[in-house]
Amino acid sequence: MATTQLATELKKEEKEGFKETFVQNGDVSLFVKYNHTAKERPNRPTVLFVHGYPDDHRVWSYQMESLKEDYNVAALDLRGSGKSNKPKKQKAYNVRRIFEDLEAVIRFIGNDKPVHIVAHDWGSLISWAFVADEQKSVWAKSYTAMGGPHPILGRKSAFQMALSGNPVSLYKALSQMRKSWYILYFQIPFLPEWIWKTFSKFFWKYTMNVGGVPKDDTLRNKSKEEIIASAVSNLNLYRELLRGETYPEPKHIKPPVQVLIPLKDFAIRPEIYGLHERICDSYREFTYDSNHWIQRTMPDTVSERIREFVWEIG
Numbered sequence: 001m002a003t004t005q006l007a008t009e010l011k012k013e014e015k016e017g018f019k020e021t022f023v024q025n026g027d028v029s030l031f032v033k034y035n036h037t038a039k040e041r042p043n044r045p046t047v048l049f050v051h052g053y054p055d056d057h058r059v060w061s062y063q064m065e066s067l068k069e070d071y072n073v074a075a076l077d078l079r080g081s082g083k084s085n086k087p088k089k090q091k092a093y094n095v096r097r098i099f100e101d102l103e104a105v106i107r108f109i110g111n112d113k114p115v116h117i118v119a120h121d122w123g124s125l126i127s128w129a130f131v132a133d134e135q136k137s138v139w140a141k142s143y144t145a146m147g148g149p150h151p152i153l154g155r156k157s158a159f160q161m162a163l164s165g166n167p168v169s170l171y172k173a174l175s176q177m178r179k180s181w182y183i184l185y186f187q188i189p190f191l192p193e194w195i196w197k198t199f200s201k202f203f204w205k206y207t208m209n210v211g212g213v214p215k216d217d218t219l220r221n222k223s224k225e226e227i228i229a230s231a232v233s234n235l236n237l238y239r240e241l242l243r244g245e246t247y248p249e250p251k252h253i254k255p256p257v258q259v260l261i262p263l264k265d266f267a268i269r270p271e272i273y274g275l276h277e278r279i280c281d282s283y284r285e286f287t288y289d290s291n292h293w294i295q296r297t298m299p300d301t302v303s304e305r306i307r308e309f310v311w312e313i314g
Contacts, residue, residue, distance in 0.1 A: 017068055022084075023076075025104040028092075031083035033057050033064070034074035038111040041072050045141075045310050046110050049075035050102070052121020052148060053238075054196075054207065054231035056082030059120065059219060062299035067307060074109040076101075078123070080234030082226075093236035094245050095129050099136050102126070106139045114141045116310045120295060121267075122237055124148025131257070132250035132279070142313045143253075144306055146260040147268065147292050150250050151241060153279075154272040161271060176269045186238040193232050200227040210266045212291025219296060256282040258309050260302060262290035 022029040038046045047067065049060040057075035064073050077084040079101055080093060087093070106115050117140050119127035128150035130136050131143045149157075162173035186192050196203060204227045208220050241247060257280045261270050270287060277283040286305065288298060295302045 016065075018064070021108075023105050023108045025101050028079050028085045028087065028101065030079065030085075030101055030105055031057065031077040032074055032105055032108065033076075034072070034109055035064075035068045036072045037074075037109050038072055038113060038115075042111070044070065044072050045314065046072040046113075046115040047074070047306065047310060048102075048106060048109060048115045048117050049073070050117065050119035050123030050127055051075065051078065051081070052119075052123045053234060054081075054204075054227070055121070056226075056230045058082075059293070060118075060295065061218075063118070063295060063303045063306060066299070066303035070307070071310065072109065074105070076105050077230075078126075078234065080236065081230040083229075086229075086233035088233075090236045090239050091244060093234060093240045095126055095240075095247060096245070098126050099130055099133065102130055103136065103139055110139070114139045116140070116142045116144070116306075116313070118144040118306055120145075120147045121292070122148065122234075125151050125241075128153075128276075129248050129250065131255050132253050133248060134252075137254055140255040142256045142258070142309060144258050144260065144309060146294050146302070147262060147265060149268065149272050150276060151247055152249055153275045154268070157272050157274045160275075172269055172271050176272060179267050179269065182267075183238055183242070186235050187242060192235050196231045197228055200224040200231075204231075208293075210291075211293045212262075212264065212266070213293045213296050217296055219293075250279055253280045256309075256313055257284070258305070259283075259285040260294060260305060261285055261287045262292060262294040262297075263287050264289065264291045266292050268292075 018033050018035055021032050023032050051059045056077045060075045064075060067073050080086050117127050124145040125148045131140045158173050158176050161169040213219055259273055263270055290297045
């Protein structure tokens, strides 16, 4: 990005009450947008928003705006997305590498203390594993998930439905397999990257349409360069999930958890969340008549649910 453009964007963010910075984790620089850190405002709860694929930090703009007066809020671009660095090797996108990214950002915005984590889609998959990790979970005061299960628990739920002998459950399992077709498609070398680079605007519009993002949502207005910046490099998330280091098995989740389940999610059936409560010390879930991008289709509802949960925990 040109220096003058970056300066213009920075002034705009500061005028809106937000700042921008980069947090370093080894050789990866992670873009972070925030209003205040816990060091600057120690008496406020601190909330970190984690986006999914193929998004960047801007998917949380409604929630950031809604909560900024009462909380320290921050949203990052995950490695491979937006303005953050984009490692080339597949193994760089293993969830354990991303754990270190999250910890680095949490240390910055939380002043070396735990924060409330809110995540969507791939951000949810990663954050489920983060709060289930005995060492990393100490950085989470609470966890709000939407649009994404823990991949191991989700897979187990699908298998249990398929093998239950119940025709309805079998149908639901097959329905989930159909919804997950893109995971196998993304395993193909080079083709998904070429498709995104060549037909960026068309497939971004398609993704927004099938995901239920409102027609007038500014999220739809990304340039070709912005789409490519968040849709190409992190295809390796999907490849590493199936072909990389084994995803960590969840055993126990200590931080309080709430799950916002969009019942019309084009990618995930609500039954896939069925096993999560069993390993959580504190668990609650809410269902909504929404498609995948619930934070865009029901922004006020999502913001208030986050506000209530964070306020309750402190």
